[in-house]
Amino acid sequence: MKKLGKIAAVTLLSAALLAACTPKKEEGHDAHGAHADHGAAGQAIETKASWKLSAAQPQANQPTNIAIQINDAKGAPIEKFDVSHEKQMHLIVVSKDLSYFDHIHPEYKQKGLFEVGTTFPKNGEYKLIADFVPSGGQPRTETNWIQVGAEKPAAPAPIKPDSGMTQTAQGIEVTLSFDKLQAGQPVQMNFSFKDAKTKEPIKNLQPYLGAVGHVVIISGDVEQYIHNHPIDEKATGPDARFSTSFPKSGVYKIWGQFQHNGKVFTVPYVVQVP
Incomplete structure (x- = not known):
């Protein structure tokens, strides 16, 4: 019975996390937040x-x-x-x-x-x-x-997933990783920070808008919109973890925004979600 109770608790927790993170359609709107x-x-x-x-x-x-x-x-x-x-x-x-x-x-x-x-x-x-x-x-x-501008441009080429998940901004090397990538399932994202020259972990990130960072995710067709805040808002590095859920399979662009030494920096990534 105790084992069944634990399984039920885990199931309820997963369902609650998915409900909180899954974008919901709003009538009259073409973005999902x-x-x-x-x-x-x-x-x-x-x-x-x-x-x-x-x-x-x-x-x-x-x-x-x-x-x-x-x-x-x-x-x-x-x-x-x-x-x-x-x-x-x-x-x-x-x-x-x-x-x-x-x-x-x-x-x-x-x-x-x-x-x-x-x-x-x-x-x-x-x-x-x-x-x-x-x-x-x-x-x-x-x-x-x-x-x-007056002239409507041709349709843009589809964006393509990045070959690697490491970006450098303001002398900081930022690597994005996931516990898994699967549409419709809770996903944990982790941003890890290192000094680009010394490779030493960055442990003194500063709050940006009241948290260690903010993440915006938009689908390749620009229809799905997700705004995530960190699991531990008071973290200072070398890691910043976020929970999210991708509503459907496809290509998404992710922007992580953080602050260090008084300067806000943005790191972009493009991923393919199965």
């Missing part, structure tokens, strides 16, 4: 976003202001938002070919309105993903595609 640090707490508050750019036709290398109005299902502005990892909104900006990635933070102007300025590096299509938590509610994502 998952947050490892948010369970099902809070009520489901329906939201709708209106997007306005300072230029009807944004141009590459020109400053562009983005205004995001968040309303409820009846069209009334949502007044209050929870602070999630030091910010009321996280805005992810990615190009359609996933070669460009930015993680910025719009300023709340009250009555549901957020604003932020950015500069797009080249012409093409970009997806904007607003990630926020209405006060007392569950995490939400709202998305918008925009065209930068």
